[in-house]
Amino acid sequence: MQNKNYSMKEAMIFSQRIAQLSKALWKSIEKDWQQWIKPYDLNINEHHILWIAYHLNGSSISDVAKFGVMHVSTAFNFSKKLEERGYLTFSKKKMTKGIRI
Secondary structure, three states, X not given: OOOOOOOHHHHHHHHHHHHHHHHXXXXXXXXXXXXXHHHHXXXXXXXXXXXXXXXXXXXXXXXXXXXXXXXXXXXXXXXXXXXXXXXXXXXXOOEEEOOOO
């Protein structure tokens, strides 16, 4: 394998193309994800919260925020909406998954 020195311009163009490719890939995945959960009247954040709570067998809001890569207030607000709909229940120590899914 040959070692080739790339110019700063070439390196920046390559980085930009990788970033664009990553963004396009994510947009495609996000679109498919939204279509997949649409019949359940969920958005991506709500589905992600349910998935995290299920796989952690209940979790705190800070755990949901950390594993869901979202702000704590976002995790809390969407979790409250899920609780109102009967998908989650809150306890003092843990947020647990609801029986109704």
